[in-house]
Amino acid sequence: MKHVLLATTGESPQVVTETLFALHQEHQPWPDALYLITTSRGQSKAREGLLERGHLARLCDELGVKQPLFDNSHILVVPDANGVPVDDARSLEDHEALANFIMTQVRNLTADPQQSVHASLAGGRKTMTFYLGYAMSLLGRQQDRLSHVLVSKGYESLADFWYPSQQQGQLHDRQGAPLLTAEGKPLIASAATVTLAPIPFVRHRQSLPAILPQTGESVHFRDVVRLINLGEQPEALRLQIDLAQQLITVSDEESDQRFEFKPSLIGLAFYAMMARATCAEESDLTRPSKKRADTALLKVFLDELMPLCGLQSCADWQTGLKQLLDWSELKGQVKDNTIDALNGGIPDYWFDQRKSELRKLFEQKLPLTVSRWLSPEIIWAEDGALLEQPGSTKGGGYGIPLARKNIEIINC
Structure with a gap:
């Protein structure tokens, strides 16, 4: 070290x-x-x-x-x-x-x-x-x-004193006159x-x-301080999800700070699903149970993902997943194992992986106090009421903790 x-x-x-x-x-x-x-x-x-x-x-x-x-x-x-x-x-x-x-x-x-x-x-x-x-x-x-x-006391700000030297002896002022203590004794460097x-x-x-x-x-000191303080001022945060540009932008309405994030297609579709549920005040987007993958959630997710791939949404998730697999083999932009994991619905571990992926994406450029307002979290209680403290309960509906008026989604 x-x-x-x-x-x-x-x-x-x-x-x-x-x-x-x-x-x-x-x-x-x-x-x-x-x-x-x-x-x-x-x-x-x-x-x-x-x-x-x-x-x-x-x-x-x-x-x-x-x-x-x-x-x-x-x-x-x-x-x-x-x-x-x-x-x-x-x-x-x-x-x-x-x-x-x-x-x-x-x-x-x-x-x-x-x-x-x-x-x-x-x-x-x-x-x-x-x-x-x-x-x-x-x-x-x-x-x-x-x-x-x-x-x-007595040694502060003396031009002749640099440290308690055993070799220096009596100290002198700027004119060279010997310095004395309050008792009239020589002011010695080593006594300090x-x-x-x-x-x-x-x-x-x-x-x-x-x-x-x-x-x-x-x-930039001012920007760093402003960025940290934004964690206590989420009302100043602006979130834009541009599906056409496949870009997430976070900005501060009170400054010119702007941060761009380029998630994977899977991550972007998952995030758009969360944001859309937030803006529509839909509280039924929940985490799949450990025992059973969620096919209804998969259909909602595919409706977000397929347009990003240039595909039309399908009436059922089985057809959509097959079309996505065919497209992926041709384009190679979505890993086959990712699609395979969805065969039968969205499992709990896959849901958690997407949450973690997005949280880490925001934390690359933003303080934890800010990224927590942008990362997918439980924002609805089981009875559909909006939680005052996101993530304070289990089993509720997921969304983006930011106020819906601060979220903009630009469709493909």
């Missing part, structure tokens, strides 16, 4: 060496690499203090540890809204660019399952530390950590106490779509 220390810094890069000292003192994993998120002004301070003046190398020598991989390329400067490195974020657009940048860096560093990330919130502006902590909560895994370094304060955080990574943790394009 490789270990990375990620820190936000401002004009006091001392927080980096303080954090490293505390990690060593508390016998926590020593980082193999070090990354900083800062402004262009902070970049100059970090490069000068940690690299040019050698405080990072001096710390490692004194502790007898290997220096983490760190050079100027590991000092990540936040951009403004135009992508230009900034001294400070001055506009709403700049702050949004800062959030996107930090979210993307955390996403990139947490993409490797063989790498742990320890994020430090000790330095930099409050907005930077907030976004870093929030990004860790969204993307952090079990092996990742979040902390803040605490330094004893540096403590690492762990910050517990809730990890939401498992509830996020699998596409987010992957490296690639920039992550």
Whole structure:
């Protein structure tokens, strides 16, 4: 397992060496690499203090540890809204660019399952530390950590103090004058106490779509937050099932976010059957029993599937299934074993497989909190009443939990 220390810094890069000292003192994993998120002004301070003046190398020598991989390329400067490195974020657009940048860096560093990330919130502006902590909560895994370094009173923000060095002796101010304690005694570097304060955080990574943790394009913080919040605002979701294009589209009426899904023909027909029952307020679409496959349900399903294959619906399921098998042998777009499983009706296990297939399809791009409104579920009680909480009972009718006014079906 490789270990990375990620820190936000401002004009006091001392927080980096303080954090490293505390990690060593508390016998926590020593980082193999070090990354900083800062402004262009902070970049100059970090490069000068940690690299040019050698405080990072001096710390490692004194502790007898290997220096983490760190050079100027590991000092990540936040951009403004135009992508230009900034001294400070001055506009709403700049702050949004800062959030996107930090979210993307955390996403990139947490993409490797063989790498742990320890994020430090000790330095930099409050907005930077907030976004870093929030990004860790969204993307952090079990092996990742979040902390803040605490330094004893009198040593904070001193330009001459980098860590409790046994070799440095008395500290001095910026003019070179010796510094004294409140009691008038020399302020000695080695007398400082540096403590690492762990910050517990809730990890939401498992509830996020699998596409987010992957490296690639920039992550847009606002879109991610909006997407997560949509789970509590299903009234803003719009679902379109375009049977002509064989496409499922999910969109947000309050933003330009739009997600397209291309299921299999079998999956699309099954989903259209569920959506149509929802829109028609038909509560009798139930899961087949374990003892007997459902032929009535198969007929409803074939009525959805056959037009997708360019076939006319048949009066009975036996004829329809035979025509579908003949078509499949010619086109090869539906697996024969799928059709064979339907000989005699839809069995319970086949029904469950289609549900699972569709749920996984939505979870590829959407958080669990959103996909649950789109995935087939029991939405009707056995007496035909609409459930307030989908899936809260057994034996009821299936459909799509989303409100029917938010569902549009475009026929072939």
